[in-house]
Amino acid sequence: xxxxxxxxxxxxxxxxxxxTAWMKKENEVIEEFESLLEVTTDKVTTEVPSPAxxxxxxxxxxxxxTVEAGTVLxxxxxxxxEIPEGExxxxxxxxxxxxxxxxxxxxxxxxxxxxxxxxxxxxxSPVVARLARDKNVDLDKVRGTGMDSRITKKDVLxxxxxxxxxxxxxxxxxxxxxxxxxPTELVFGKQKPETQPSPASSAIPGETLPLSPMRxxxxxxxxxxxxxxxxxxxxxxxxxxxxxxxxxxxxxxxxARGIHLTYTAYFLAAVxxxxxxxxxxxxxxxxxxxxxxxxxxxxxxxxxxDGGLIVPVIRGAExxxxxGLARQVNELAERARTGKLSPDEVxxxxxxxxxxxxxxxxxxxxxxxxxxxGILGTGMIQKRVVVIDDAIAIRPMVYLSYTFDHRIxxxxxxxxxxxxxxxxxxxxxxx
Amino acid sequence: xxxITLVEAIRQAMDExxxxxPNAFIIGEDVGVRGGVFRSTVxxxxxxxxxxxxxxxxxELTIVGVGIGAALYGKxxxxxxxxxxxxxxxxxxxxxxxxxxxxxxxxxxTVPMVVRAPYGGGIGGGLYHSQSVEAFFAHxxxxxxxxxxxxxxxxxxxxxxxxDPNPVIFLEPKKGYRLIKxxxxxxxxxxxxxGPAKVSREGTDLSVFAYGMMHHYALEAAExxxxxxxxxxxxxxxxxxxxxxxxxxxxxxxxxxxxxxxEDNLTGGYGAEIAATIAEWGFMDLDAxxxxxxxxxxPGVPFSHPMQDWFMVNPDKIAEAIRELAAF
Numbered sequence: 192x193x194x195x196x197x198x199x200x201x202x203x204x205x206x207x208x209x210x211t212a213w214m215k216k217e218n219e220v221i222e223e224f225e226s227l228l229e230v231t232t233d234k235v236t237t238e239v240p241s242p243a244x245x246x247x248x249x250x251x252x253x254x255x256x257t258v259e260a261g262t263v264l265x266x267x268x269x270x271x272x273e274i275p276e277g278e279x280x281x282x283x284x285x286x287x288x289x290x291x292x293x294x295x296x297x298x299x300x301x302x303x304x305x306x307x308x309x310x311x312x313x314x315x316s317p318v319v320a321r322l323a324r325d326k327n328v329d330l331d332k333v334r335g336t337g338m339d340s341r342i343t344k345k346d347v348l349x350x351x352x353x354x355x356x357x358x359x360x361x362x363x364x365x366x367x368x369x370x371x372x373x374p375t376e377l378v379f380g381k382q383k384p385e386t387q388p389s390p391a392s393s394a395i396p397g398e399t400l401p402l403s404p405m406r407x408x409x410x411x412x413x414x415x416x417x418x419x420x421x422x423x424x425x426x427x428x429x430x431x432x433x434x435x436x437x438x439x440x441x442x443x444x445x446x447a448r449g450i451h452l453t454y455t456a457y458f459l460a461a462v463x464x465x466x467x468x469x470x471x472x473x474x475x476x477x478x479x480x481x482x483x484x485x486x487x488x489x490x491x492x493x494x495x496x497d498g499g500l501i502v503p504v505i506r507g508a509e510x511x512x513x514x515g516l517a518r519q520v521n522e523l524a525e526r527a528r529t530g531k532l533s534p535d536e537v538x539x540x541x542x543x544x545x546x547x548x549x550x551x552x553x554x555x556x557x558x559x560x561x562x563x564x565g566i567l568g569t570g571m572i573q574k575r576v577v578v579i580d581d582a583i584a585i586r587p588m589v590y591l592s593y594t595f596d597h598r599i600x601x602x603x604x605x606x607x608x609x610x611x612x613x614x615x616x617x618x619x620x621x622x
Numbered sequence: 623x624x625x626i627t628l629v630e631a632i633r634q635a636m637d638e639x640x641x642x643x644p645n646a647f648i649i650g651e652d653v654g655v656r657g658g659v660f661r662s663t664v665x666x667x668x669x670x671x672x673x674x675x676x677x678x679x680x681x682e683l684t685i686v687g688v689g690i691g692a693a694l695y696g697k698x699x700x701x702x703x704x705x706x707x708x709x710x711x712x713x714x715x716x717x718x719x720x721x722x723x724x725x726x727x728x729x730x731x732t733v734p735m736v737v738r739a740p741y742g743g744g745i746g747g748g749l750y751h752s753q754s755v756e757a758f759f760a761h762x763x764x765x766x767x768x769x770x771x772x773x774x775x776x777x778x779x780x781x782x783x784x785x786d787p788n789p790v791i792f793l794e795p796k797k798g799y800r801l802i803k804x805x806x807x808x809x810x811x812x813x814x815x816x817g818p819a820k821v822s823r824e825g826t827d828l829s830v831f832a833y834g835m836m837h838h839y840a841l842e843a844a845e846x847x848x849x850x851x852x853x854x855x856x857x858x859x860x861x862x863x864x865x866x867x868x869x870x871x872x873x874x875x876x877x878x879x880x881x882x883x884x885e886d887n888l889t890g891g892y893g894a895e896i897a898a899t900i901a902e903w904g905f906m907d908l909d910a911x912x913x914x915x916x917x918x919x920x921p922g923v924p925f926s927h928p929m930q931d932w933f934m935v936n937p938d939k940i941a942e943a944i945r946e947l948a949a950f
Contacts, residue, residue, distance in 0.1 A: 316878075316908055316909045316910060317905050317906045317907070317908050317909075318878045318906065318907050318908055318909045319909060321906045337949075337950055338949060338950050343909055343950075344909040
């Protein structure tokens with residue numbers, strides 16, 4: 192009896208996943224717990240181990256397909272095992288292949304090579320490979336005159352001379368380095384593009400970057416958020432002198448305990464104080480009413496090394512000390528950057544903090560992470576001239592940009608929250 | 623224009639440099655009264671006197687040591703080591719002193735010295751009079767290593783070597799001393815710069831890289847296979863250190879096949895450096911594996927004639943290697 196491979200439920204509220212890669216093909220043998228496929232959910236990519244040892248009888252969900260948790264992805268068993276009725280996928284619409292008999296093969300002149308290109312081209316020297324790529328030469332068509340009929344540089348040059356003027360494929364339509372001589376469907380997969388490029392964009396020369404699952408999710412979410420909430424952004428500045436002094440004093444001790452004390456931890460602590468002071472800022476809009484969250488679950492946006500971003504969530508921030516927050520920041524950021532977050536760790540946030548100041552941005556208008564009601568952006572900390580008691584002073588200042596859902600908060604309540612955050616930062620440590 | 627031998631070109635170069643620069647002098651075994659065992663200093667003792675053409679004791683360490691001291695004092699010594707086989711007693715002076723002097727004195731002291739040495743086999747010299755020593759010195763920054771293959775270059779390169787502020791190891795293919803002849807203009811001064819290699823024969827099928835006697839043979843082999851329809855490019859490296867990588871790579875971009883020839887034995891030989899240069903910077907232009915043709919890995923050039931022939935690379939062996947590489 193074959194074993195089912197099903198789409199796992201990769202988190203509390205994860206209901207679907209996309210098959211991004213199969214590590215094994217049909218008819219290949221696999222051990223139990225050996226990696227079988229790679230699955231991507233909104234923000235997490237994970238490998239799925241094989242539930243049994245045996246032969247892969249059938250792959251049901253091809254790469255690129257998104258299915259609900261619990262859906263059968265493949266069957267594993269012994270060769271010859273029957274796949275249970277009713278579990279088979281609907282018949283594919285392509286025509287069944289007829290097995291040609293031996294006679295018809297030998298009778299047919301070898302005019303057209305099969306798409307698989309089974310001619311052994313022999314040794315391909317570096318210069319031949321380079322010429323073939325640069326000049327778009329199909330080496331299958333070049334006669335080899337070298338040792339053991341290998342194709343020499345001269346053969347390629349002679350071929351080019353004889354076939355001058357043949358339509359050359361523009362360079363941007365050829366596969367990149369390392370993908371020489373492979374049919375494009377092998378290189379890029381068989382999926383059709385999901386959306387047709389607009390006439391305007393296709394008329395302008397350029398290239399189309401494929402959308403990663405993460406990029407798609409970010410795009411969908413950003414559009415959804417802007418459609419859902421009327422965004423308003425308010426900006427205040429905070430003097431970080433006391434935070435800096437506190438951090439300078441406590442940094443070494445924290446380091447000794449293995450904790451990197453970052454400004455992010457202070458901002459999270461100040462946001463927690465602000466949310467406690469103005470509970471309306473820690474809420475979500477629902478059709479039946481504004482839902483005030485009892486817990487403060489803080490998301491922090493982390494940029495990924497290869498683009499995109501992810502927002503791990505620190506749960507129950509109201510119960511954590513500064514050091515507790517710093518420890519969570521360290522751990523989650525590290526796990527985020529190495530792609531090791533579990534799906535549950537990126538869900539359930541009630542408020543988000545984003546630091547857009549790393550490259551010098553002063554203030555921004557962040558987009559709300561739905562279904563939350565607000566997001567706070569921190570700009571670059573810079574020493575600025577400020578007036579204190581009619582005297583000019585130089586202070587480490589930061590702009591805090593707070594985007595809120597105007598359905599829930601008004602200017603006055605939003606500014607009360609932001610003022611509480613500023614107050615917490617400027618009067619650090621809390622009494 | 624007069625056709626002269628390789629050794630005559632070398633003699634003329636020293637004659638001209640001694641006349642040109644009163645600081646130049648020659649020191650070596652039998653270079654004075656006898657005029658050198660290969661006759662490369664004939665007539666110079668009578669012309670310039672015993673202070674400028676100095677017969678040394680049979681002590682190579684002393685010859686080079688005196689050269690270094692004199693060079694530091696501002697002289698331009700031309701040290702002759704009678705056979706390259708005998709250069710090893712002076713190895714320490716050359717490698718540890720001459721080569722490093724400018725570097726360790728931060729440019730304050732220079733050693734403008736030439737060490738001339740006839741090298742190579744094929745003359746019935748046996749183990750002690752046939753060695754090729756270029757690989758030892760071409761490994762040492764601070765030295766320049768030059769090997770001419772024809773009278774014109776020999777004269778021009780030796781004159782450039784005498785005027786060079788660095789120590790120059792000038793190795794002369796002694797089998798070619800009288801065998802190789804060529805035209806050298808008499809009425810103009812020739813200086814051939816140290817550094818650039820020379821494409822001595824243009825071709826498109828493959829490139830042969832060689833120097834000294836083997837370059838001479840490579841040209842002969844190229845002529846032999848030309849009758850069979852093979853169009854061979856020959857590059858005379860001329861300066862082994864610093865080597866002219868650009869000329870080598872330019873030739874590879876054109877022909878995509880490389881045959882490196884030297885008489886010295888294969889392993890760790892100078893050809894390995896050329897092969898590595900091509901592999902590292904010319905890989906994407908290659909149409910065949912880089913090929914080396916060199917002496918076999920035995921301790922020396924044998925004395926017995928059949929064994930010497932077995933050891934020595936010659937035009938026939940080069941032509942055969944060319945055919946194999948062309949057929950790849």
